[in-house]
Amino acid sequence: MLRRFAAVGVLAAVLLGPAVNAADRTGALSANAAPTESLPAATDVRVGGDEKMTRFVVDLTQKIEVTAFALANPYRVVVDLPQMAFNLPAKAAEQSRGLIKAFRYGLIMQGGSRIVLDTKGPVRVEKAFVLDATGDQPARLVIDLATTDRDSFMRAVSLETRAPRSPPVKPTEAAPKGSGDTRPLIVLDPGHGGIDNGAKAASGELEKDVVLNFAQLLKTRLEAGRKYQVAMTRSDDTFIALAERVKFARGHGAAMLISIHADAIPKSEGQAEGATVYTLSENASDAEAARLAEAENKADVIAGVDLTAEPGDVANILVDLAQRETKTYSAQFARTLVGELKATARLHKNPLKAAGFKVLTAPDVPSVLVELGYMSTKDDLKQLTSAAWQAKTAAALAQAVDTYFAPRLARGAAGPN
Numbered sequence: 001m002l003r004r005f006a007a008v009g010v011l012a013a014v015l016l017g018p019a020v021n022a023a024d025r026t027g028a029l030s031a032n033a034a035p036t037e038s039l040p041a042a043t044d045v046r047v048g049g050d051e052k053m054t055r056f057v058v059d060l061t062q063k064i065e066v067t068a069f070a071l072a073n074p075y076r077v078v079v080d081l082p083q084m085a086f087n088l089p090a091k092a093a094e095q096s097r098g099l100i101k102a103f104r105y106g107l108i109m110q111g112g113s114r115i116v117l118d119t120k121g122p123v124r125v126e127k128a129f130v131l132d133a134t135g136d137q138p139a140r141l142v143i144d145l146a147t148t149d150r151d152s153f154m155r156a157v158s159l160e161t162r163a164p165r166s167p168p169v170k171p172t173e174a175a176p177k178g179s180g181d182t183r184p185l186i187v188l189d190p191g192h193g194g195i196d197n198g199a200k201a202a203s204g205e206l207e208k209d210v211v212l213n214f215a216q217l218l219k220t221r222l223e224a225g226r227k228y229q230v231a232m233t234r235s236d237d238t239f240i241a242l243a244e245r246v247k248f249a250r251g252h253g254a255a256m257l258i259s260i261h262a263d264a265i266p267k268s269e270g271q272a273e274g275a276t277v278y279t280l281s282e283n284a285s286d287a288e289a290a291r292l293a294e295a296e297n298k299a300d301v302i303a304g305v306d307l308t309a310e311p312g313d314v315a316n317i318l319v320d321l322a323q324r325e326t327k328t329y330s331a332q333f334a335r336t337l338v339g340e341l342k343a344t345a346r347l348h349k350n351p352l353k354a355a356g357f358k359v360l361t362a363p364d365v366p367s368v369l370v371e372l373g374y375m376s377t378k379d380d381l382k383q384l385t386s387a388a389w390q391a392k393t394a395a396a397l398a399q400a401v402d403t404y405f406a407p408r409l410a411r412g413a414a415g416p417n
């Protein structure tokens with residue numbers, strides 16, 4: 001029953017496989033979701049048991065295949081499923097009982113959905129199976145979790161790691177040569193997606209939707225000027241791991257990566273408003289930047305990506321980065337961007353900041369992360385979801401790209417690459 005699922009490998013195949021051709025360089029990654037009415041659906045969830053043994057049950061419209069495995073740091077159980085619809089009651093995901101602290105669900109890639117259970121400590125997946133529908137009972141997914149100690153847990157996890165896995169992620173190939181298109185490639189990176197919703201407004205709007213919408217608008221805007229090629233790390237509601245976003249930009253020889261987000265802060269921390277532009281730094285410029293980087297870097301944890309094989313330290317990347325001009329270019333673009341946004345968008349009181357964002361760690365692609373505003377602040381949210389504000393702000397971003405690239409285009413070079 002227990003099988004490790006190499007989500008990164010599969011994702012990489014979707015993203016970077018042979019389908020990436022010259023045509024894809026200019027367009028967004030396309031992967032069409034199956035129509036939801038033909039998909040199996042989850043219709044209800046129940047959690048029962050205590051802190052020794054907990055049972056997690058999902059009602060299903062049809063029988064499906066499942067695999068489940070545990071991850072450490074933090075303790076989680078990942079349940080992989082075929083792509084499905086989650087037609088769950090609004091309060092379903094608020095159930096916390098026994099060993100399960102919280103759970104979330106959603107698309108992890110085209111063709112695959114996932115449920116991630118946050119557990120209170122190390123657990124063993126005792127059983128993971130699907131029952132046939134019988135009489136008046138629907139088909140049911142059943143996951144039984146038992147408490148265990150950390151040593152047994154770590155032994156079990158490492159045993160699983162030795163089981164056969166999907167082929168390792170191939171290093172990304174360079175952008176296809178010979179397409180004749182020498183225009184600089186801008187990679188737009190809408191944050192979050194799929195199982196990872198990002199920040200959530202009190203009124204229900206999700207960061208993943210707001211930023212995708214904005215990135216699509218910005219892409220259209222940039223393409224209209226015909227000076228750049230534009231690609232997006234995601235163009236639909238799919239989860240993409242942080243490292244894959246960086247690989248995508250590097251593999252395509254991007255001249256710039258712009259990661260787009262919309263922040264939220266807990267009520268207890270008061271109010272904040274306006275846009276902020278972030279660059280990479282080992283030392284966060286202030287406590288809020290540190291908090292934000294930590295929150296954004298959690299995207300992989302939220303989606304149940306196994307991070308044990310990931311290179312971790314931003315510090316190590318920065319040593320490498322110090323040898324290159326990338327950091328200087330990123331800072332230069334960030335300053336230009338703040339200058340342009342000043343005229344149109346509300347800016348945060350300190351609009352230029354730095355912290356250890358994983359998505360900004362490409363050593364050869366100047367990268368910035370833009371927080372468009374706060375989903376948790378009413379006025380900001382109003383702007384974020386207003387077509388007029390989006391158009392104005394996309395225009396300001398496009399202008400900053402123009403200002404940054406103008407001298408480079410005049411010299412006949414696409415930038416630092």
Ligand SMILES: [Zn+2]
Pocket residue numbers: 191192198199207261262263296
């Ligand atoms: Zn975000």
